[in-house]
Amino acid sequence: MKPHFIIVALAALLLWPSIDRAGDIRTTLPFDSGWRFLNTDSSGAEQPQFDDAPWTQINVPHDWSIAGSFAETNLTGGAGGFLPSGIGWYRKHFSLPEKDKGRCVFIDFDGVMANSDVWINGFHLGHRPYGYVSFSYELTGHLNFGGDNVLAVRADTSQQPASRWYTGAGIYRHVRLVETSPVHIEQDGVFISTPSVSTNIATITVQLSVTNESTADRKVTVEVQLISSHGEAFSECLGSAEIAAGGTEKKSLQMSCLEPRLWNLDSPNLYRVVSKVFANGQIIDEHILDEVTNTFGIREFHFDAATGFWLNGRNFKIKGVAIHADGGAFGAAIPLSVWEQRLKTLKSLGVNAIRTAHNPPAPDFLDLCDRMGFLVMDEFFDCWTVGKQGLNRHPLADYHLYFNEWSHTDERDTIRRDRNHPSIILYSVGNEIHDTPQQEKAKKILAGLVAVAHETDPTRPVTQALFRPNASHDYDDGLADMLDVIGQNYRENEILAAHAQKPSRKIIGTENRQDRATWLALRDNPPYAGQFLWSGIDYLGESFRWPLVGHNSGLLDRTGAPRATAFERQSWWSDQPMVHMVRRVAPTDAMPADPGYAADERYTQVLFTDWTPKNLNAHQENVEVYSNCKDVELFLNGKSLGVQEIHADASPRIWNVAFAPGELKAVARNNGKVVAIDELTNAGKPSKIILTTNLKKIADNWDAVAFVRAEIVDGQGTLVPHANNLVSFQVSGPGVIAAVDNADNSSHDPFQTNQRHAFQGKCIAFVKANSSSGKIIITASSPGLKSDSVRIRASK
Numbered sequence: 001m002k003p004h005f006i007i008v009a010l011a012a013l014l015l016w017p018s019i020d021r022a023g024d025i026r027t028t029l030p031f032d033s034g035w036r037f038l039n040t041d042s043s044g045a046e047q048p049q050f051d052d053a054p055w056t057q058i059n060v061p062h063d064w065s066i067a068g069s070f071a072e073t074n075l076t077g078g079a080g081g082f083l084p085s086g087i088g089w090y091r092k093h094f095s096l097p098e099k100d101k102g103r104c105v106f107i108d109f110d111g112v113m114a115n116s117d118v119w120i121n122g123f124h125l126g127h128r129p130y131g132y133v134s135f136s137y138e139l140t141g142h143l144n145f146g147g148d149n150v151l152a153v154r155a156d157t158s159q160q161p162a163s164r165w166y167t168g169a170g171i172y173r174h175v176r177l178v179e180t181s182p183v184h185i186e187q188d189g190v191f192i193s194t195p196s197v198s199t200n201i202a203t204i205t206v207q208l209s210v211t212n213e214s215t216a217d218r219k220v221t222v223e224v225q226l227i228s229s230h231g232e233a234f235s236e237c238l239g240s241a242e243i244a245a246g247g248t249e250k251k252s253l254q255m256s257c258l259e260p261r262l263w264n265l266d267s268p269n270l271y272r273v274v275s276k277v278f279a280n281g282q283i284i285d286e287h288i289l290d291e292v293t294n295t296f297g298i299r300e301f302h303f304d305a306a307t308g309f310w311l312n313g314r315n316f317k318i319k320g321v322a323i324h325a326d327g328g329a330f331g332a333a334i335p336l337s338v339w340e341q342r343l344k345t346l347k348s349l350g351v352n353a354i355r356t357a358h359n360p361p362a363p364d365f366l367d368l369c370d371r372m373g374f375l376v377m378d379e380f381f382d383c384w385t386v387g388k389q390g391l392n393r394h395p396l397a398d399y400h401l402y403f404n405e406w407s408h409t410d411e412r413d414t415i416r417r418d419r420n421h422p423s424i425i426l427y428s429v430g431n432e433i434h435d436t437p438q439q440e441k442a443k444k445i446l447a448g449l450v451a452v453a454h455e456t457d458p459t460r461p462v463t464q465a466l467f468r469p470n471a472s473h474d475y476d477d478g479l480a481d482m483l484d485v486i487g488q489n490y491r492e493n494e495i496l497a498a499h500a501q502k503p504s505r506k507i508i509g510t511e512n513r514q515d516r517a518t519w520l521a522l523r524d525n526p527p528y529a530g531q532f533l534w535s536g537i538d539y540l541g542e543s544f545r546w547p548l549v550g551h552n553s554g555l556l557d558r559t560g561a562p563r564a565t566a567f568e569r570q571s572w573w574s575d576q577p578m579v580h581m582v583r584r585v586a587p588t589d590a591m592p593a594d595p596g597y598a599a600d601e602r603y604t605q606v607l608f609t610d611w612t613p614k615n616l617n618a619h620q621e622n623v624e625v626y627s628n629c630k631d632v633e634l635f636l637n638g639k640s641l642g643v644q645e646i647h648a649d650a651s652p653r654i655w656n657v658a659f660a661p662g663e664l665k666a667v668a669r670n671n672g673k674v675v676a677i678d679e680l681t682n683a684g685k686p687s688k689i690i691l692t693t694n695l696k697k698i699a700d701n702w703d704a705v706a707f708v709r710a711e712i713v714d715g716q717g718t719l720v721p722h723a724n725n726l727v728s729f730q731v732s733g734p735g736v737i738a739a740v741d742n743a744d745n746s747s748h749d750p751f752q753t754n755q756r757h758a759f760q761g762k763c764i765a766f767v768k769a770n771s772s773s774g775k776i777i778i779t780a781s782s783p784g785l786k787s788d789s790v791r792i793r794a795s796k
Contacts (some may be wrong), residue, residue, distance in 0.1 A: 004725075025696055026184065026290050031107070031175040032702065033059045034092055041087040046119040048150040052091045059702070062310065063113075064088050065157070066167040066331025070549055070748040074278065075160035077394070078543035081550060083331075085157040088170045091150055094177075098146035104180045105139040106187065110173030113332060115156040121149055128401040130168060131157075132325070132359035133410045134417050136178075136187050140213070159397040164388060165324050165551075166541035168332025173362050179274030181289040185250065185275060188416035190294045192273050193459045197300035197312070200743040202260040204298070206273055207252045210290075212243040219243075220289065223276045224253050229261050229269040262312050263297025263422040265352050268373035270295050270422070297370065297422025303461060303485050303506040305499075308529035309425075311375075317522060318375060318530020319573045321346060321555060322511055324539040325361060328558035329739035329751035329766060331540070336364050336703035338766070341694055342560045343372055346536055349555060349566050350573025355510065355532040358382035358431040358465075360414045364703075369423040377463070377510070377532065378418055379428035380411050384445055386434040411452050419457040427453050427460055428510065432467035432489055439477045445483050462570055463487040465510035470494055481505070485529070492521035492528075499527050514555070514565055516650055519572050523650070533569070538743065550745035557743035559764045560707065564607035565647035571626040572650055577675035579627040579668035581634075582607040610721040611664045621659045624652040629668035629675055637662040638690040684714035686723045688786035691778065693767075697793040698735075698776070700769040705738060706792050708765045710780045712758050719761045725782040727763050728755040734771030734794045735778070740764065 034057035036676050044050050068074075068084035076085050096105070107118070107125075114131030117124065121144065125137040143149055157169045189209035196203040204226065212218050224237045237253045261269040279291040301311045309318050327334030343354075353375035356365075360380060369376050382388070384407070387400040411429070418424055429449040435442040446464065453462045461484030466474050469488060474480040475498045487510035488495040499507050509531035512518045523530050538554035550558065555566040562570075567580035585606055613621065625632050627646070634641040634655050644653040657664070661682045668676040695706040712723035729737050731754075739751045743760035749756060756763040767778055774794045781787040 025288050026181075026292065029179075029180045030175045031092070031094075031177045032061065032662040034094075035060055035171070037062065037064065037170075038089040039064055039086070040089075042089055045089045045091065045110065046117075046152045047122045048148070050091075050150075055089075060090070060101065060171040060175055061173050061333035061702070062090075062170050063168040063172045063331035063333040066329075066333070067750075067752050069750070072546045075158075076166075076541075077161050078545060078548070079161045079396070079541055080162050081165075081540035081543060082546060083166065083540070083549075085160045085162070085169060087154065087156050087158055090155070090171055094151070095147065096143060096145050096149065096150050096179075100179060101145045101333065102182070103140075104182055104184060105143060106136050106178040106180070108134070108136045108176040108187075109135045109171070110175070110364075112153060112155050112171050112173075113157060113168050115159075117154045118583050119152040124454055129406060130399060130410050132361075132404060133414055134360075134363060135413065161394055162470070163395045164382070164396065164542055165539060166326050167332070168282070168326065169322040170333075172544070174364070181277075181451070183210065183212050183218050183220055183243065183277060184290040185209065185277065185292045186211050188413075189684075190273065190275055190292055190420070191416075191457070192294055192296040192420050194296075194298050195302065195459075197260070197298055199261070199262070202257045202298045204255045204257060204273075205252060206237075206255075206275070207250065208275055209248055209250045210243060210277060211248040211504070212245060215244060215245050217244050221278045221280075223278065224255075225274045225276070226255060226257070227272040227274060247586075257298065260298040261355075263299040263370075263373075264312055264314075265373040265375070268371060268422075270297055270298065270370060270487065272296075281402045294420050295367070295370065296420045299422055301506070302427055303529055305506045305527060307526050309508075318508065318532075319350055320355055320375070320530055320532035321351050321378070321536025322357035322532045323533050323536040324357055324541075325359065326537070326540050328540070328560075329741040331751075334362075334370060335705045335768075337370055337705045338560075339365055340372070341707055342388045342537060342556060343368065343374065345556055345560055345562060347372065347564065348574070348576075350575070351536065351555070353530065354536070355379060355428070355534065357511075357532075357535070360418070363417060366418060366423060370421050374423055375425050376421070376423040377426040377428050378414070378424045379431060380414060381429065381433075382408065382431050384430060384433050384442075387608040388432075388434060402635060408448065408452050411449060412456050415453060415456040419460070424460060426485060426508075427457070427462050428487065429453065429462060429464050429666070431510075433463040433464065433471040434467070434469065436472040436474055436479060437439055437607075439473065439479065443477070443479050443482065446479060450482060450484075461485045461506075463510065465489050469498070475501070476624075492518060496521065496525055496528065503527075514569060516568075519569075519650060523572070535695075538745070543745070545706060547746045547748065549748065552745050558745075559709075559741050559743045559762075561709075561743065561762070564609050567609075568624075568626045568652060571628045571652075574622045574628060576670060577670065579625060579629060579632060579666045579676040579678045580609070581666050581678050581680055582609050582624050582626070583611070583613065584622045584624055585613070587714055608721065609680070610683070610719065612683045612718075612721050613659065614722070616682075618657075618697075619659050621657045623655045623657050623664070625655070625666050625678075627666070627668045627676065629670050630773050631669045633667045633669070635663075635665040635667065636660060653764045655753065681716070681718045683718040683720045684716070686712045686720045686725060686785060687715040688713060689727065689780045689782060689788045690717065691780050691788040691790045693778075693790045693792060695792060697795045698767070698769045699795055700734075700772045702768075704768065706767040708767050708778050708780075708790060710758070710763050710765070710788075712761045712782075712785065721759040721761045723758050725756050725783045725785060726755055728781050729765040730754065730779045730781070732777060732779075733776040734774040735767050735769050735776035735792065737765050738768045739766045741766075767792065772796045
């Protein structure tokens with residue numbers, strides 16, 4: 001049945017005495033193209049008359065650091081992936097028509113890394129030190145309508161090391177130019193919530209802030225329209241009020257929706273609220289002054305101290321991963337389809353939640369989580385006033401230098417930007433904060449952060465990733481209980497004990513290891529709402545030592561492919577029948593091409609998803625089988641090695657197998673029916689390249705990317721896991737190689753090229769279209785190997 005909407009309350013909103021001309025409606029223009037860039041400091045570059053003709057022409061999003069060379073001497077050090085830092089300038093020339101005089105003009109940045117300063121025609125608009133926040137400046141009063149305008153941006157990452165992970169550098173997220181009438185809805189001035197939700201009826205509250213930048217008092221009428229997830233528009237709420245010159249009115253409306261289509265993980269239904277401001281009570285398009293569309297979802301969630309997390313009346317575990325903001329070969333400037341492919345793979349493993357560690361993400365990333373049905377912990381800060389040290393024990397030039405001045409502004413702006421996303425279920429105001437040993441100081445800071453969150457968005461709980469709370473007495477001194485939901489990193493027994501001590505506490509694991517004991521702590525304790533594994537995806541930086549440039553803790557590697565440990569987690573978290581085999585060996589027995597595990601003293605064993613050990617003589621192999629199925633039978637060359645039932649303690653099924661060339665096969669059954677099979681065959685010599693792609697067609701836009709994976713196989717098509725051949729990618733037709741990678745955290749090869757050595761038999765090319773039609777042919781070749789090609793169609 002189609003949903004029906006009933007207006008249950010009208011709120012007075014906003015009127016205007018004179019009839020304004022048509023065309024005053026808000027316009028939002030992409031502002032990503034046509035920039036000029038200089039990778040050094042330059043005196044006077046903020047002035048409009050400055051000569052930028054010699055500068056490099058680029059489009060944004062743009063991360064100039066990822067295109068640089070890895071070097072042990074780079075000031076970022078291992079924390080920043082040994083990539084370059086420094087100062088970058090951006091300038092953009094643009095014009096606006098003379099007829100737009102009298103309108104308000106704004107520039108919106110989704111993120112600039114870091115310590116940014118922005119000028120328009122030589123006028124300094126402002127400074128933002130935090131590279132992860134979105135911000136906006138008004139250009140009104142500083143523009144040359146009908147003439148040339150110059151927007152200049154200086155981004156400074158020269159003070160290093162500045163973070164514990166790779167951050168990127170420059171205007172690395174999208175930019176927009178917004179024009180409005182003097183009477184308009186404020187930036188992020190629409191807040192939609194669903195205070196009451198059931199399958200029969202939902203209450204929807206819309207709060208708006210409308211501002212009057214004209215010199216006279218104004219009267220306006222506002223129409224708020226609700227549109228269903230299927231595009232059906234229904235009756236509107238109307239209201240009127242007066243706004244003083246230079247003033248802002250904040251009003252609230254409330255509606256009901258019968259039989260709503262709820263947002264949930266399996267069916268992430270989305271609705272839209274269209275808010276329109278009209279002049280002088282004339283509810284017709286000719287008199288519209290402003291229009292803003294916001295997407296939201298109808299859902300109810302809460303945390304319960306005894307039973308954990310609930311969504312729309314369903315109680316389940318939050319099975320989350322923490323992810324950093326880089327996109328591997330793309331650095332910090334990440335096309336959205338890269339995130340989409342990564343999230344699809346994580347979802348196939350049973351992941352249902354994302355923690356944005358340890359900073360606000362790009363807004364389009366949250367849009368994607370809304371559409372794909374992920375829960376999100378939206379995290380703001382990695383430090384408060386006490387700085388941290390990098391892996392080389394150097395103190396970091398991090399956010400603690402700006403916290404007192406900027407934290408409330410950055411938090412408030414981020415929450416206003418993000419609060420309509422149905423995916424967000426928690427705000428985290430800090431990760432492993434080192435202020436907490438100073439109890440009274442830390443509690444005062446936390447009280448302020450919680451107050452900002454509750455004032456800006458009272459509908460969501462606030463948490464914090466506590467750091468060794470027993471050592472800093474967070475559970476004893478009252479700090480932990482200032483949080484709506486208590487979060488703790490690791491030490492699962494501590495947080496469970498804290499709950500037992502005070503059963504009214506709502507608890508969640510904010511950062512957790514991937515081992516079995518950690519999973520059992522969640523699985524077997526109903527109050528424990530969920531966990532966020534460290535980490536979901538390998539990331540650049542946080543390297544322990546040169547030559548490693550990345551951190552290999554992810555369920556997925558940098559290219560988005562699952563690591564062996566991911567399949568064990570899938571056996572615990574996924575509802576779909578699965579089975580997967582691995583070989584577990586000591587680092588001393590691993591291949592030289594292993595991804596750095598042996599170089600990291602924290603790892604004592606290595607997993608391989610192949611049947612091609614470096615020792616092909618008679619020996620014993622330790623085979624682990626991960627499966628959520630009732631029975632698994634293992635076969636070697638057709639001979640059964642026995643059946644094992646699922647283990648109540650979630651441990652893997654293990655066989656000690658005498659190695660023999662041929663085929664190893666695991667057959668999983670439920671109630672006697674085969675529901676999943678995994679096969680491994682020992683590989684011969686490298687013979688050819690096999691190419692696959694995740695897309696058959698690709699749009700010509702910045703965010704669209706195809707993953708073209710190359711595997712080096714033997715004559716029978718079996719992956720050769722020790723192959724490290726140099727693979728060259730060529731493109732014909734309307735496409736380009738945007739980047740290449742191979743998941744090797746010790747590789748120093750550039751990403752922005754068309755060739756890459758295979759790592760464990762694999763590498764990848766990321767392909768973009770540069771036209772809206774035509775056939776893109778990608779070919780991969782390597783000396784001594786048979787080449788292969790794939791085709792992708794360019795589209796609009």
